[in-house]
Amino acid sequence: MGLRTDMLRPEELATLKLRGIYEQYGYKKYRMGRFEEYSLYAKNQSFLASENIITFTDLDGKLLALKPDVTLSIIKNSQTSRQSREKLYYIESVYRENKESHTYREISQMGLEILGDVDLYAVTEVLTLAERSLAQFSDQYLLEISNMDFVTGLMEDMELDDRKTQELLSLIRSKNVFELKNAAQAARLSRRECDDLGVLPTLYGAFPQTLKKAKKMVKNRTMERAIGDLERIYAGMKAAGTAKKLQLDFSLLNDIDYYNGIIFQGYLEQLPRNVLAGGQYDGMVKKLGKDCGGIGFAVYLSEMGRMPLPARKWDVEAMILYGEDTDMKELTAQVQKLTRKGLRVRAERSVPPQMRAETVYRLENGALKQIPVKEEGSDDA
Amino acid sequence: MLNIALPKGRLGDQVYELLSSIGYDCKSIYEQNRKLIFENPKNNVRYLLVKPSDVAIYVEHHAADVGIVGRDILLENRPDVYELLDLGLGKCRMCVAARSGYIEDKDRPLRVATKFVNIAKQYYADQNRDIDIIKLNGSIELAPILGLSDVIVDIVESGNTIRENDLRVIEEFLPISARFIANKTSFKFQNQIIREMVEKLTDAVKEQNI
Numbered sequence: 001m002g003l004r005t006d007m008l009r010p011e012e013l014a015t016l017k018l019r020g021i022y023e024q025y026g027y028k029k030y031r032m033g034r035f036e037e038y039s040l041y042a043k044n045q046s047f048l049a050s051e052n053i054i055t056f057t058d059l060d061g062k063l064l065a066l067k068p069d070v071t072l073s074i075i076k077n078s079q080t081s082r083q084s085r086e087k088l089y090y091i092e093s094v095y096r097e098n099k100e101s102h103t104y105r106e107i108s109q110m111g112l113e114i115l116g117d118v119d120l121y122a123v124t125e126v127l128t129l130a131e132r133s134l135a136q137f138s139d140q141y142l143l144e145i146s147n148m149d150f151v152t153g154l155m156e157d158m159e160l161d162d163r164k165t166q167e168l169l170s171l172i173r174s175k176n177v178f179e180l181k182n183a184a185q186a187a188r189l190s191r192r193e194c195d196d197l198g199v200l201p202t203l204y205g206a207f208p209q210t211l212k213k214a215k216k217m218v219k220n221r222t223m224e225r226a227i228g229d230l231e232r233i234y235a236g237m238k239a240a241g242t243a244k245k246l247q248l249d250f251s252l253l254n255d256i257d258y259y260n261g262i263i264f265q266g267y268l269e270q271l272p273r274n275v276l277a278g279g280q281y282d283g284m285v286k287k288l289g290k291d292c293g294g295i296g297f298a299v300y301l302s303e304m305g306r307m308p309l310p311a312r313k314w315d316v317e318a319m320i321l322y323g324e325d326t327d328m329k330e331l332t333a334q335v336q337k338l339t340r341k342g343l344r345v346r347a348e349r350s351v352p353p354q355m356r357a358e359t360v361y362r363l364e365n366g367a368l369k370q371i372p373v374k375e376e377g378s379d380d381a
Numbered sequence: 382m383l384n385i386a387l388p389k390g391r392l393g394d395q396v397y398e399l400l401s402s403i404g405y406d407c408k409s410i411y412e413q414n415r416k417l418i419f420e421n422p423k424n425n426v427r428y429l430l431v432k433p434s435d436v437a438i439y440v441e442h443h444a445a446d447v448g449i450v451g452r453d454i455l456l457e458n459r460p461d462v463y464e465l466l467d468l469g470l471g472k473c474r475m476c477v478a479a480r481s482g483y484i485e486d487k488d489r490p491l492r493v494a495t496k497f498v499n500i501a502k503q504y505y506a507d508q509n510r511d512i513d514i515i516k517l518n519g520s521i522e523l524a525p526i527l528g529l530s531d532v533i534v535d536i537v538e539s540g541n542t543i544r545e546n547d548l549r550v551i552e553e554f555l556p557i558s559a560r561f562i563a564n565k566t567s568f569k570f571q572n573q574i575i576r577e578m579v580e581k582l583t584d585a586v587k588e589q590n591i
Contacts, residue, residue, distance in 0.1 A: 142569050179467070272565075
């Protein structure tokens with residue numbers, strides 16, 4: 001009898017499948033410790049989702065933190081250069097603040113990174129794997145892509161200070177066209193520039209059509225190259241058969257100090273937030289003193305755990321009731337026989353409350369005799 | 382079926398009128414009862430009546446696909462949603478108010494009573510002013526009268542409550558109005574329906590302003 005996988009939760013099953021896929025593409029599993037020196041995070045706070053980190057002093061006096069993020073540790077420990085390429089995947093817990101309940105939470109993540117020589121092929125491969133990862137969870141999914149260089153290229157000639165840039169980016173991110181135009185006007189941008197910015201949040205939808213619209217906005221080399229890259233990536237993903245659920249969304253933006261180029265997010269129809277996020281983070285790699293590129297993504301397994309599941313009818317398929325004088329040898333043999341058939345079996349003296357068994361047997365004279373199952377709600381009878 | 386979170390109260394009534402005028406009506410909402418969900422399968426809409434400050438929570442968590450919420454609540458709680466349109470309804474201002482005749486002593490931290498802790502903190506942080514926040518949930522105007530705080534930060538619509546309690550507005554710093562928001566997942570998977578709604582609303586809002 002093979003392994004029964006129907007007892008696994010969807011995220012557990014997907015973890016196994018994803019490992020298989022990532023290994024097929026030559027990624028190596030990477031395992032790390034739970035702790036990291038706090039200074040790594042203190043220096044790179046805006047790379048993290050939240051400033052709050054669980055810290056403690058180790059016995060030797062070092063200030064450590066429970067990892068709020070995996071990527072930083074991977075970059076820090078990497079020995080790669082531009083000439084080589086390191087391909088890794090991981091399944092780890094991270095500890096982050098839950099803003100709503102204002103408490104810390106342990107979050108389970110699975111992710112994948114390429115460090116070193118990140119060319120267009122590497123980007124396409126990572127996107128393909130992101131798409132295939134989403135497909136493991138549901139048929140109703142979307143992978144949204146943007147090229148941040150397109151947006152930074154558009155803002156290149158606007159001569160905005162840091163604060164204003166951040167304000168405009170945040171408004172683009174929330175697709176707030178009205179407020180975005182107001183803020184652009186307040187920054188004394190020309191009418192044309194205000195209109196261009198106002199179009200960004202609406203550049204959303206199916207890949208080819210949206211790309212066509214974006215192409216018309218190209219103003220300089222940076223933007224031209226951004227569009228060219230997207231075109232080639234799309235062609236690559238089409239060849240891999242992973243382009244069907246791709247969407248372009250130019251309002252998708254990350255912190256421009258750390259991220260550049262391609263960024264992406266994955267959504268499942270049943271879940272309120274994105275369940276996958278990733279992108280190129282050359283800026284972060286440079287900040288940590290390495291001369292190479294980086295790209296990767298994380299799948300939020302904890303978030304996946306909220307997927308609605310079909311209600312289970314039974315807790316076990318078979319329950320064997322036995323008495324004081326039952327022969328243990330016979331009982332064990334019967335349990336063994338049923339489990340060999342692939343059934344879930346419980347041997348009990350009486351039916352435990354809140355326990356639903358498909359069939360209930362009584363062991364009498366070495367043989368199993370089926371007895372009628374009580375209707376639900378009559379447990380206490 | 383699109384789930385729309387409507388804030389209970391006057392703003393919700395105004396928004397419903399607006400939505401109903403552009404083809405999203407649901408007559409059963411006028412029935413006098415305590416129901417909180419009303420749907421019209423013909424128009425493919427379901428209205429959920431929720432507390433105004435909870436609208437963004439319903440939308441962020443995907444219990445509603447879209448919703449209508451005041452800008453004050455968006456700025457205070459910063460939910461992770463798309464803010465698609467300014468409906469221009471429920472206009473008011475976020476203000477600082479104090480007792481008439483109040484003179485600020487800049488040599489000590491300012492005591493600020495408010496429902497909007499984050500907005501108040503941000504406002505004073507921008508001015509580098511040290512403050513003590515006193516979080517209240519209602520009848521904010523009482524605080525300066527009883528000496529609980531020096532000033533209050535609150536929404537002012539007509540200014541009647543402020544005047545009747547012998548307070549005056551010192552500064553208006555944020556214009557507020559109702560915003561049309563959407564859950565990020567819904568925006569992607571029900572894009573056609575939501576886009577159409579936003580377009581119709583945009584036209585209706587323009588018409589109203591003329």
